[in-house]
Amino acid sequence: MSNLRFGIIGVGTMGSVYAGLLREGKIAGAELGAVCDADTGRTDLWNSVAMYDRADLLINDSGVDVVIVATPHYDHVPLASAALDAGLHVVVDKPIAPTKRGAETLLQCDVQDGQIFAAMFNQRTDPRYIRLRDMIQSGELGRIQRINWIITDWFRSDAYYASGGWRATWKGEGGGVLLNQCPHQLDLWQWLFGMPARVRAFCGFGRYHNIEVEDDVTAYLEYADGGSGVFITTTGEAPGTNRLEIAADMGRVVVEGTTLQWIRNRTATAEWCKTTDKRFGAPETETTVETFENHGEQHAGILKNVVAAIRGEAELISPAIEGIHSVELANAMIYSGFQHETIDLPLDSNRYEEWIKSRIEASTR
Numbered sequence: 001m002s003n004l005r006f007g008i009i010g011v012g013t014m015g016s017v018y019a020g021l022l023r024e025g026k027i028a029g030a031e032l033g034a035v036c037d038a039d040t041g042r043t044d045l046w047n048s049v050a051m052y053d054r055a056d057l058l059i060n061d062s063g064v065d066v067v068i069v070a071t072p073h074y075d076h077v078p079l080a081s082a083a084l085d086a087g088l089h090v091v092v093d094k095p096i097a098p099t100k101r102g103a104e105t106l107l108q109c110d111v112q113d114g115q116i117f118a119a120m121f122n123q124r125t126d127p128r129y130i131r132l133r134d135m136i137q138s139g140e141l142g143r144i145q146r147i148n149w150i151i152t153d154w155f156r157s158d159a160y161y162a163s164g165g166w167r168a169t170w171k172g173e174g175g176g177v178l179l180n181q182c183p184h185q186l187d188l189w190q191w192l193f194g195m196p197a198r199v200r201a202f203c204g205f206g207r208y209h210n211i212e213v214e215d216d217v218t219a220y221l222e223y224a225d226g227g228s229g230v231f232i233t234t235t236g237e238a239p240g241t242n243r244l245e246i247a248a249d250m251g252r253v254v255v256e257g258t259t260l261q262w263i264r265n266r267t268a269t270a271e272w273c274k275t276t277d278k279r280f281g282a283p284e285t286e287t288t289v290e291t292f293e294n295h296g297e298q299h300a301g302i303l304k305n306v307v308a309a310i311r312g313e314a315e316l317i318s319p320a321i322e323g324i325h326s327v328e329l330a331n332a333m334i335y336s337g338f339q340h341e342t343i344d345l346p347l348d349s350n351r352y353e354e355w356i357k358s359r360i361e362a363s364t365r
């Protein structure tokens with residue numbers, strides 16, 4: 001079977017990683033076929049393959065089988081749509097779009113039988129989260145009462161924000177930490193726990209950096225069954241934390257560092273509460289700690305999975321259609337933080353689109 005040929009649109013920071021994996025033969029059954037960047041200085045680095053300065057040329061003329069879209073976010077929708085319309089398999093980087101309306105537009109594209117449309121949610125390959133998802137989906141953990149995710153290890157300097165004109169503006173990126181760094185955790189959140197019914201967020205816009213978008217967020221998420229969660233993130237704290245803690249009927253789970261710790265209740269909390277005659281105390285517990293050697297195959301794992309899915313040998317780990325949820329959560333948190341109101345989900349994508357247009361018009365950046 002011949003190798004699938006990949007074309008990459010946008011060979012900046014991330015596109016170069018994908019190009020490197022493919023050129024170095026790290027993705028079995030695949031090879032780098034073409035690269036495209038609006039900045040020709042970027043494509044020159046990959047001069048062993050076809051190079052383009054316009055995406056439409058790569059899509060229509062290069063003969064690649066798969067396109068990876070790794071440009072700034074606003075171009076994800078038009079470029080991924082064009083590649084899908086040309087009948088190519090597509091991997092779009094996160095976020096699939098900066099706004100829910102953009103994601104809806106992208107997901108309206110016709111995708112033919114056998115045509116693969118994936119998103120780069122590489123953290124879905126992390127064995128800690130895969131294990132946690134199994135625990136939730138098998139019912140082992142019981143009803144989830146509370147989720148706490150402190151994900152503040154996304155520190156970024158002023159030099160980072162100065163490194164691309166598109167970064168951290170409403171027009172160039174459509175948001176800050178929630179649209180650039182946190183699509184991973186917001187995707188994992190919905191992948192693990194599903195979508196909440198409403199969101200109330202408190203956002204600092206340019207709290208730590210000279211930027212107009214959010215770089216500090218504390219969000220409260222409420223579920224239809226009464227469960228709740230708190231999501232805390234920033235690019236302004238160092239050192240940061242990445243700690244996911246879940247309180248469920250069958251105990252407490254903490255995912256942090258290389259471990260997943262489960263302090264497991266021998267009796268479900270709700271049952272113990274109703275049946276015990278003790279006034280104090282709590283269910284007996286036993287603790288297990290699972291240690292994982294690494295965080296999985298990440299980007300290479302998603303690309304290998306895309307190859308396998310195209311060959312009909314695997315289900316997609318990260319279908320693009322699921323990418324709308326992390327965009328919706330990010331939009332809802334930003335909107336809530338800006339307007340100081342609780343946002344019921346599903347988010348009204350027209351209302352949000354109007355609002356972000358007004359932010360872009362009011363921007364002086």
Ligand SMILES: NC(=O)c1ccc[n+]([C@@H]2O[C@H](COP(=O)([O-])OP(=O)(O)OC[C@H]3O[C@@H](n4cnc5c(N)ncnc54)[C@H](O)[C@@H]3O)[C@@H](O)[C@H]2O)c1
Nearest residue numbers: 010011012013014037038039070071072073093094120164
């Ligand atoms: N999955 C991940 O782990 C991960 C990590 C970082 C960034 N990303 C995503 O990758 C995307 C790019 O981020 P980055 O940090 O690599 O940005 P970057 O600025 O380093 O690179 C973007 C590149 O796209 C090129 N470009 C812009 N518009 C183009 C167009 N219309 N046609 C062709 N080329 C174009 C630019 O010249 C630049 O070289 C973002 O959407 C970001 O969210 C994903």
